[in-house]
Amino acid sequence: MQKTRGVPESATLRAFAVLEYIVRAELPLSLDELTQQCGLPKPTVYRILGLLLQGGLLQREPSGKRYAVASRLADAALELLMHSPLRARRHAILVRLVDQIGETCNFTMLDGDHAVYLDRVETSSPVRLLMEAGSRVPLHCTASGKLFLSQLAEKTVHELLGPGPFKRYTERTITEPGTLARELKKIRGEGVGRDVGEYLEGSVCLAVPVVDAKGRVCATVAVHGPAPRMTLKRGREFLPALRQAALEMSETLVADTPAEARATGRKKLKSVP
Structure with a gap:
C-alpha cells in the first residue's frame, strides 16, 4: 500500500492523525479541508470522523459541516x-x-x-x-x-x-x-x-x-x-x-x-x- 503524505498506514494511527489535525487547527474543520490536509481518501476520513464522533472525542458544529474537539477530549x-x-x-x-x-x-x-x-x-x-x-x-x-x-x-x-x-x-x-x-x-x-x-x-x-x-x-x-x-x-x-x-x-x-x-x-x- 502506498503511504499518503506522511500519514501512517495503521488504521489506529490514521485516526489519531485526523484527530491531531483538528486539535491543532485554529478553527473547526470541514470534511473537505481535512481530506486535503491529511491526504487520505475522502471516504476514509469520513469513516474516521464517524468513529471519533461516536467515541465522544469530536463534535459537529450546529451547521453539521465542521468538526471540533468534544468535551471528552x-x-x-x-x-x-x-x-x-x-x-x-x-x-x-x-x-x-x-x-x-x-x-x-x-x-x-x-x-x-x-x-x-x-x-x-x-x-x-x-x-x-x-x-x-x-x-x-x-x-x-x-x-x-x-x-x-x-x-x-x-x-x-x-x-x-x-x-x-x-x-x-x-x-x-x-x-x-x-x-x-x-x-x-x-x-x-x-x-x-x-x-x-x-x-x-x-x-x-x-x-x-x-x-x-x-x-x-x-x-x-x-x-x-x-x-x-x-x-x-x-x-x-x-x-x-x-x-x-x-x-x-x-x-x-x-x-x-x-x-x-x-x-x-x-x-x-x-x-x-
Whole structure:
C-alpha cells in the first residue's frame, strides 16, 4: 500500500492523525479541508470522523459541516495538563507570585462553557476566598471567563452562553447580552479581565492572558481577594507581576509544543497585552 503524505498506514494511527489535525487547527474543520490536509481518501476520513464522533472525542458544529474537539477530549487534555511533568514548574510560578503580591492566585483554562482552575495557590491571610483546583466557574461573570470570551467571535460567544439573559449570581452580575458585549470590548482592548463581586459577593479579581506557541490566548493567570482589602486599583498595581507570571506560564506551554511552533510562539509571547 502506498503511504499518503506522511500519514501512517495503521488504521489506529490514521485516526489519531485526523484527530491531531483538528486539535491543532485554529478553527473547526470541514470534511473537505481535512481530506486535503491529511491526504487520505475522502471516504476514509469520513469513516474516521464517524468513529471519533461516536467515541465522544469530536463534535459537529450546529451547521453539521465542521468538526471540533468534544468535551471528552478537552477533559482529557485538562487532566494531562494538571498531571504533566511541568505541573510542578507552573505551581512554583504561582507560589512565587502569591509570595510577591500577598493574594490568592490561580492558573485557569477554558473548558467548554466554563473556566476551570488548573492550579491555585492560597494566600496565608486568614481572610480569603476558598476554592479548590479543579473548580469550574461560569464565563460571563468571572475575570478569567470574560477574558476568554473577549477573544472569541460573537457567534462563538452566543453558542457558549445562549441568547440570555444570563444567570445572576449577585446584584452585580451582568445578565444582558448587550451589556456583556460592551464589557468584553473593553476587556479585549485592555487585555485584562475583571470581576468586582459579579460571581461571589465581596470578591475582586483580575486576570491576564497566557498564550500558547501560536500566540493564542489559551489560559489566564488571575488574582483574587476579598473587598475591601482587594480593590481594582490595588489589583492594577499587581499587573506587572501577573504579566510576568503569565509570560513564564506561556514558556512552559511552548516547551510542550513541537519545535516548528516554538519560534513563532516565543516571538508572540513578548507582545501579550
